[in-house]
Amino acid sequence: MIEFSLQVEARIIRAVLPELEKLFALSVKGEDFSEILPDFDDPDFKEAWIEGLKHEAKDDRNALARLLKSPRFKYGRVELEESDVDDLLRGLTAIRFTIRKTSLKEVSDEELETGMSSISSKHPEVQIGYFAYLLMAEVQERLIQEIS
Secondary structure (H helix, E strand, O other), X not given: OEEEEOOOOHHHHHHXXXXXXXXXXXXXXXXXXXXXXOOOOOHHHHHHHHHHHHHHHHHHHHHHHHHHHOOOHHHOEEEEOXXXXXXXXXXXXXXXXXXXXXXXXXXXXXXXXXXXXXXHHOOHHHHHHHHHHHHHHHHHHHHHHHHO
C-alpha cells in the first residue's frame, strides 16, 4: 500500500473535486484513439490495437476514479495499492490533458509553467481548472517520488 499526504489544503481539494468529476466524465467521452494509431493495412490488427488501448484506458480511468472517490482524498490523503500505480499515473496524465484542453485552453504554456501570477484576474472556470491541474500534478509528482 502506498500512502501519503498532499501539501494542498483540504478546502482547496474539496472545492475542485466537483470540477474534477465533471472533467473526468468529459475525458471519458472525448476518447479518440485514431490520432495515435500507426498506419495499419490490416483492419483486424487495427481493431485489436484499438481494443487494447480502450482496455488500458479503462483501467487508467478506474484507478483515477478510485482516487477521486476515496473518502480520504478530500482531506489530502492518497492511498492506493502498488498494483494501481501505473494505471493511476496514466489516468492523472489523461485528466491533466483534459483540463489543459478545456478549462485552461486560453492559458499559454509559459503562463501555466510560471505559476499564473495573474490567477485572481482570470475567469472562475480558469481558476478552478488551474487549481485542479495543480492538484493532479502534485498527486502525480508525489506518487513518482514514492515509487522511486
